[in-house]
Amino acid sequence: MPRLAFxxxxxxxxxxAAISMKKLQATxxxxxxxxAPIIAGSIAHTLLNLTDTAFLGRVGETELGAAAIxxxxxxxxxxxxxxxGIGSQILMARRAGEGNPKAIGRVFxxxxxxxxxxxxxxxFLLYGxxxxxxxxxxxxxxxxNAAKDYVNYRGWAILPALMVAGCRGFFIGIARTGIITVSSxxxxxxxxxxxxxxxxxxxxxxxxxxxGAGLASGMAELITSIFLLSFAFYRKxxxxxxxxxxxxxxxxxxxxxxELSSPIMVQNLITMGSYFVFFVFIEHxxxxxxxxxxxxxxxxxxxxxxxxxFSSAANSxxxxxxxQGKGDQVFLLLKKIITMSFFLSLVIGLxxxxxxxxxxxxxxxxxxxxxxxLGTFYVxxxxxxxxxxxxxxxxxVSGTGNTRIALLMETVNIAIYIFYVYACVYWLNASLEWVxxxxxxxxxLMGIFSLIYLRTGHWRKIRI
Numbered sequence: 390m391p392r393l394a395f396x397x398x399x400x401x402x403x404x405x406a407a408i409s410m411k412k413l414q415a416t417x418x419x420x421x422x423x424x425a426p427i428i429a430g431s432i433a434h435t436l437l438n439l440t441d442t443a444f445l446g447r448v449g450e451t452e453l454g455a456a457a458i459x460x461x462x463x464x465x466x467x468x469x470x471x472x473x474g475i476g477s478q479i480l481m482a483r484r485a486g487e488g489n490p491k492a493i494g495r496v497f498x499x500x501x502x503x504x505x506x507x508x509x510x511x512x513f514l515l516y517g518x519x520x521x522x523x524x525x526x527x528x529x530x531x532x533x534n535a536a537k538d539y540v541n542y543r544g545w546a547i548l549p550a551l552m553v554a555g556c557r558g559f560f561i562g563i564a565r566t567g568i569i570t571v572s573s574x575x576x577x578x579x580x581x582x583x584x585x586x587x588x589x590x591x592x593x594x595x596x597x598x599x600x601g602a603g604l605a606s607g608m609a610e611l612i613t614s615i616f617l618l619s620f621a622f623y624r625k626x627x628x629x630x631x632x633x634x635x636x637x638x639x640x641x642x643x644x645x646x647x648e649l650s651s652p653i654m655v656q657n658l659i660t661m662g663s664y665f666v667f668f669v670f671i672e673h674x675x676x677x678x679x680x681x682x683x684x685x686x687x688x689x690x691x692x693x694x695x696x697x698x699f700s701s702a703a704n705s706x707x708x709x710x711x712x713q714g715k716g717d718q719v720f721l722l723l724k725k726i727i728t729m730s731f732f733l734s735l736v737i738g739l740x741x742x743x744x745x746x747x748x749x750x751x752x753x754x755x756x757x758x759x760x761x762x763l764g765t766f767y768v769x770x771x772x773x774x775x776x777x778x779x780x781x782x783x784x785x786v787s788g789t790g791n792t793r794i795a796l797l798m799e800t801v802n803i804a805i806y807i808f809y810v811y812a813c814v815y816w817l818n819a820s821l822e823w824v825x826x827x828x829x830x831x832x833x834l835m836g837i838f839s840l841i842y843l844r845t846g847h848w849r850k851i852r853i
Contacts, residue, residue, distance in 0.1 A: 417725055417728075417729065420699075420702055420706070420722075420725060420726055420729060421729065423564060423566060423702045423705070423706065424698040424699050424701070424702040424726075424729075425698065426566035426567045426569055426570045426698075427561065427566050427569055427570075427697070427698035427701045427702065428694070428695045428697070428698030428699075429570040429573070429574075429698075430566070430569035430570040430572070430573035430574075430698075431573070431694045431695070431697045431698055432573075432691075432694045432695070433570070433573035433574045433576065433577040435690050435691050435693075435694040436577050436691075437573075437576055437577045437580045437581075437606070437609070438460070438687065438690060439687045439688075439690070439691060439751065439752065440577070440580060440581045440584055441456060441460070441580070441584060441602045441605075441606060442456060442683060442684070442686075442687040442752050443687075443751060443752050443753070444584045444585070444588050444589075444602065445588070445598075445599060445602055446684065446752050446753035446754070446755070446758075447753070447754060448588065448598055448599070450676060450677070450680045450755075450758075451529075451531045451532055451535055451676065452535055452598060452599045453680045453683050453684070453753070454529075454532055454672070454676050454679035454680045454683060455531075455532045455533075455535035455536040455539060455599060456535075456536075456539060456599060456602065456683060457668050457679060457680075457682060457683035457686060458523075458527065458532070458536050458665070458668050458669065458672065458679075459535075459536035459537075459539035459540050459543075459599075459603075460539070461661065461664050461665045461668055462519070462536075462540060462665055463515075463539075463540060463543055463544065464661055465658065465661040465662050465664075465665050466511045466514065466515055466547065467511070467547060467550050467551065467554075468657035468658070468660070468661045469507070469511065469654050469657055469658050470504055470507040470508060470511060470547070470550075470551040470554065470654075471550075471551065471554040471657065472650050472651075472653035472654035472656070472657045473500055473503050473504055473507065473551075473554070473555070473646070473650045473654070474500065474504070474551070474554035474555050474557060474558035475554075475558060475650065475653050475704075475787070476558075476646055476649040476650025476653055476792070477496050477497065477499075477500040477555065477558040477559070477562070477646060477650070478557075478558035478559075478561050478562045478701075478704065478705060479562075479649060479704065479705075479708045479787065479788060479790060479792075480496045480562070480645070480646065480649060481493045481496050481497065481558065481559060481562030481563060482561070482562045482563075482704075482705040482706075482708040482709045482712070482788075483708045483709065483711070483712040483790070484496065484562075484712070485562060485563055485564070485709055485712070486708070486709035486710065486711070486712025486713045487712045487713075490629045490630050490631075491629075491630070491631055493559075493562065493563060493630050494630035494631040494632050494634065495631075495637060495642055496642070496646065497555070497559050497621075497630065497632055498632065498633065498634060498635050498637075498638070499638065499642045499643055499646055500555045500558065500559075500646065501552075501555055501633075501635075502635070502638070502643075503643065503646065503647070504548075504551040504552065504554070504555050505548065505551075507551060508547045508548035508551050511547050512544065512545070512547055512548075515540065515544040515547065516541075516544060519537065519540050519544075520537060523536055523537055526669050526672075527669075527672060528672065528673065529672070529676060532672065532676065532679070535598075535599045538598075538599055538600040538603070539599045539600065539602060539603040540603065541600070541603070542597075542600045542601075542603035542604040542607065543602075543603030543604065543606055543607045544603075544607075545607055546606070546607030546608070546610045546611055548614075549607070549610040549611040549613070549614035549615075550610045550614070552614035552617070552618060553572070553610060553613055553614045553617060556572075556614070556617035556618060556620075556621055557569055557617075559621060560621075561701050561705050562705060563630075564705070566701075568617070568620060572613050572616055572617050573613075575612070575613060575616065576609045576610065576612075576613040577609075579608070579609040579612055579613075580605050580606055580608075580609035583601075583604070583605035583608055583609065584601070584602055584605045586601075586605075587600075587601030587602070587604055587605050588601040588602055588605070589601075621633075649790065649792055650792070651792075652792035652793045652795060652796035653787070653792050653795070653796070655796055656792075656795060656796045656799040656800075659796075659799055659800060659803050660799060660803065663803045663806060663807055666807060666810075667807075667810055667827070668682065670810055670811065670814045670815075670824075671814070671821070671824065673814065673815075674814060674821070674824075677758075677761070678821050680758060681758060681761055681762045681765060681821060682765070682821070682825075684749060684752045684753055684758060684759075684762050685762055685765045685766055685769055685825065687752045688741070688748055688749065688751075688752065688766060688769065689769040689772075689773075689828075691748075692734070692737060692738065692741060692769065692770065692773040693773060693776060695730075695733050695734070695737065696730050696733075696734060696773075696776060696777050696780050696781075697780075699726050699729060699730040699733075699777075699780075699781055700780045700781060700783075700784040701784070702726060703722070703723060703726050703781045703784040703785050703788060704784040704785070704787055704788040705788065706722055706726075706788070707719055707722065707723070707784075707785050707788025707789060708788045708789070708790065710722060711788075711789065711790070716848075716849050719785065719789075719843075720843070722785075723781060723782065723785045723843075726781050727777075727778050727781045727782070730777040730778065730780070730781050731774065731777045731778055733777070734773050734774055734776070734777035735774060735777075737773070738770045738771075738773050738774060741766075741770050742767065742770050745763055745766055745767075746759060748766075749762055749763075749766065764820070764821070764822040765821050765822050765825045767822075768822050768825045768826055768828070768829070769825060769828060771829060772825075772828040772829045772832060775829055775832040775833050775836065776828075776832045778836055779832040779833070779835045779836030779839065780832070780835075782835075782836050782839035782840055782843065783795065783798070783835050783836070783839045785839065785843060786798070786839050786842055786843060786848070789843075789848035789851055790848070790851040790852075791842075791847070791848050791851050794842055794847075798835065798838040798839065798842070799835075801838070802831060802834050802835050802838065803831075805830070805831075805834060806827055806830065806831045809827050809830060810824055810827050813827070
């Protein structure tokens with residue numbers, strides 16, 4: 390995204406973000422300018438999780454399986470708070486489209502306050518409830534202990550993780566996505582270095598195993614949050630937004646942000662909660678199936694990563710276009726983003742399918758695990774094609790501001806998803822490949838639901 394200076398001589402006094410979005414006009418080139426930095430940042434963030442899995446894959450099968458459950462559980466809690474960041478992103482993008490920089494700053498300040506309160510609640514739940522929950526749902530005692538250690542050493546970093554989410558919402562909302570790439574790469578490098586030191590006990594540090602992975606990720610999130618908050622505070626070009634003033638706190642602003650974000654919050658809770666349940670079901674199939682699923686999850690997330698950039702672009706640009714009064718361009722925008730998303734996913738998917746052993750060896754050097762993972766790996770490669778289309782459509786729905794209908798879609802779809810996985814594991818005794826086919830089912834239905842809603846045109850009446 391080219392940097393555009395704010396011109397006080399412009400009678401319409403549009404922010405550079407609004408100007409940028411106006412110039413985009415839903416062309417392929419300008420969509421890519423917005424999405425590319427987000428994609429690069431998402432790749433770095435995904436590689437961070439892949440790094441954890443790759444290191445633990447060389448520690449032991451128990452640690453690899455435990456990281457799957459513990460990691461997803463951690464993100465169940467974090468994603469609840471991250472919903473506030475997504476909601477603020479939608480609001481700030483809308484205000485950018487309206488040419489109102491001061492309103493963007495107010496949204497950001499209120500977001501920070503809500504995220505601080507949310508992190509306190511999540512910390513209480515994490516340290517007060519986790520041991521009891523794990524004892525009830527994890528049957529393997531060694532996996533239980535390893536998962537508990539991971540959460541204990543990573544949980545303290547919930548506040549930094551939410552600060553990163555809040556800053557990310559701001560930078561995407563104003564179309565300054567380049568800093569996301571820089572911060573994500575920084576987080577990746579810090580995490581990789583600390584993983585190596587703390588997991589294996591290098592540079593004089595004790596060998597902490599899975600606990601070291603949790604501590605390394607938490608420290609990486611802390612350093613990144615300080616960097617992003619400092620960048621937003623000291624950058625001169627952001628002065629127009631009046632960030633970090635906290636002088637005009639109003640319940641009306643909190644209410645508007647909470648009303649928009651709460652459906653996303655519940656939606657994230659349902660989504661990540663169902664993913665957590667998914668891995669709990671697989672744990673009942675056996676430790677080997679759980680380890681295979683964690684390996685496949687790591688590569689699947691790598692496949693998904695570029696699509697998240699297009700998702701954020703669809704979300705933010707849809708809201709901005711509506712803010713400019715250009716709702717008639719939304720379908721054209723989504724069609725072009727889908728074309729780009731599907732083509733990129735097809736290219737990446739073909740590379741993965743062509744070199745499966747090389748890809749899987751990034752995660753583990755256990756040849757038997759790699760061989761057993763191939764079938765499930767191919768299923769996720771197919772799922773990514775459906776995902777590339779449906780995610781953009783669903784992000785377009787959220788971008789319209791109707792987060793309640795997005796929550797309804799998610800709830801119905803998750804119910805079908807959980808029922809299918811439960812039936813495969815407990816009734817049909819199906820193979821792991823059929824269990825993972827749930828990803829194709831889930832995203833196919835999500836795309837259909839989203840397209841039906843967008844075609845109704847009801848979103849044109851939404852005001853936020």
